[in-house]
Every structure is written in structure tokens, then in C-alpha cells.
Amino acid sequence: MAQKEISLAVIKRLPRYYRYLGELLENDVVRISSKELSEKMNVTASQIRQDLNNFGGFGQQGYGYNVEYLYTEIGKILGLDQKYGMIIVGAGNFGQALANYSDFERRGFVLKGIFDVNPALVGISIRGVPIMMMDELERFLKETPVQIAALTIPKTKAPQVAQDLVRNGIKAIWNFAPTDLNLPEGVVSLNVHLAESLMRLSYSLKTQEECEEE
């Protein structure tokens, strides 16, 4: 199945399918019809059939989808059939909250290290992962395979730290600092800008237009 043929809109819906299918699996559901899935997910059954047809039409008329197979295939498309090493840069409340989130591990994002500049945090571990000082970062990244860095530091520091991370081999930045990063070719990033998210919510509150799913 050629990935190029799948539209961005479909791709953006995949993590949500993946989440629902994962919940079905946890509840030992083996097969599900597009109608049942549509009721659960609050989208039309025809939308589901259309979306999932992009991946080779796992469903059979009157027989439904094989939950585990569909879950696995969507996982592959999302790149979840492999493990990623991840670090968190910035061990404030927010960085610590991310570090505590064992859900990520389950999806293959394995937390390898947490970094900060605050010496008061030395010696603290979160779920067995130690908080280290930023001056240990370069050496650490030489010794440990890490592809993804979550950036939870103030916006004034973010551009420089992002450059340092990229220079030391990081390939993907999950950026929570409220600023845009200019990264070189071959490095991807995804911004989670909470203040902007809140503004979209207030727009939605004002106009009563539904926000799009994040």
C-alpha cells in the first residue's frame, strides 16, 4: 500500500482510530463493524469505510474489521512498529508531567533521559529516569540512541537549545515552547502551543463553532 496516496486529512485522523482500536483490543473485542465503530467514534460509518479503504480495505461486507490487524497496520503507518529513544529537555512541572506519562512508552516512545539547568534537580529520577544537567547532554547523546526530544523550556532558550539538539543528532523535536523553531532539512518538529490552543477555544466559545480536534 503506497503511503503517498493517503491524504493529510486521513493521516491526521489515524491516531484517533489507533486510540479507539487500542481500547477495543484492551476490552478483547476481536471484530467490529464500521457501524459500531462509527457510533463509538461519533463519525459516520461511510467516513470510516472511506478512511480505512485507504489501507487496503481490511473489512469484509457484513463481517466487520479485524481489530488487532487494523490496529497493527495503522500503527505501522504511523511509525509505531519501531521504538524511539526520547529525551525531555526542561524538567519543570510540564517536563515532569510528560516524564510521568507511561502511556508514551507503551506506544514505543522510550524515555532515555531528562535534562535541566537547575542543580536542585540533580539526583532526582522520574520513573527510574534520572534528571541530568544540560552540560551532560552532548556526551549523553553520543552514547545513547535518541531520535526525539521534547522541548519544555522557556521560549527565549528554545531556539539555541534546539540547534544544540540537532547538532547532536536529534531528528524530531516536540516543541512546547511558545515559539517557532527554524530547523534544518531532515529534522521534523511538531509544535504544541498551549496559549494558541486556548485562543482557539475562546474563539469557539464566542462563535459556538466547534474547534477542530487537536
Next chain:
Amino acid sequence: MAQKEISLAVIKRLPRYYRYLGELLENDVVRISSKELSEKMNVTASQIRQDLNNFGGFGQQGYGYNVEYLYTEIGKILGLDQKYGMIIVGAGNFGQALANYSDFERRGFVLKGIFDVNPALVGISIRGVPIMMMDELERFLKETPVQIAALTIPKTKAPQVAQDLVRNGIKAIWNFAPTDLNLPEGVVSLNVHLAESLMRLSYSLKTQEECEEE
């Protein structure tokens, strides 16, 4: 200027314009050309002109945009010309991180209360806002005008708590629990699903296709 004419794609870009214009204001920039703004924001000047023309074309040929005026107008469209009362439900690391974020206040989102079920948190305040117990929520919402609730609790609890919030007058839910809420007409919500965000990043890392801005 009729808001109905503005497309969702433009609306989604507005918070980013608002952020950049706010930074210009902080640096005492009075006017800016679409060309300068485009270089800063890494979008084309023609895209900027097109987007901002939606709001009555504040720019004059060869003269640029009045930064403060544009900032104020975009703020009005986003509903930022008024104040909102906000509560945070769930005072774990993540809820505490949100509570510490004074940036929201500056945009008119005023934190009124923080709620949790953990008695160990009683007596703790964050930026002067006390953490209260969930059984105080109903009385609190009767006495305090609050429109927005940030939900930072486990997914198993989220649907019931969301219902309680709505019954007590909450009109907008900023949902960080990794589940979808089914809310009645007239109540808006915006999901920030971090695990799904991370999956989009891994998709992007795998395919080298740029993620869309959150």
C-alpha cells in the same frame, strides 16, 4: 466585518499572527510590512496579505500594517477582548504546570480555582490560587463566574467530571484527558491529546513530511 466569511483555515492561523504581533508590540514595533512579517513568520507575504485582508485590509500599500491595531482586531476576533474565568480540574504535575503558566492570564484567561481529589494537596496554592477538593466544586461554581475548565485528570474519570462541570454552568472544556467527551449543544471543547500528537511526530519522522502546526 462579517465573521462568517472567514474560513476555518484562516481562523486557525490567527493565534499565530496574534503571537507574532504581540512580540512586535513588546519590542515597540509600530508598523510592519507584509514582507517583514512574512520573513519573521516563514510564510509568504502574499499569504499574509490575503489572510489579513479578511479583516478589512488594515495595511496600506507601501506603508505596512499598524501593529497595535492589527493585534487588537485579531484579539477581538479570537474573543480576547473580554476576560474569562477558568478553573483547572486535576492538580497533578500537568495541572500544576498549567496553573503556573501566567501567560494565559495576560490573554484574559483568569485562573479562579484548582480542584483535585487528593487531600494531600489541600492548603497548597499556586500563584495565589488555592487547590480545593472536588466536593467544593459545585458551591464554588455557584459563587464564581467561570466559563472555561481545563480537564487534566485520568481518562476514566473525565466523562463524568465533564458532565458535572457542564451541569454547573461550564461552557468550554479544554480537555487534556486522552478520551473524547460527548458534550451537549452549547458547550464547546478542544482536545489536546498528547499521545496522538506524538504519533503524528513519529509519522512525520518516518515519512519526512512536515506536521501541520498544532
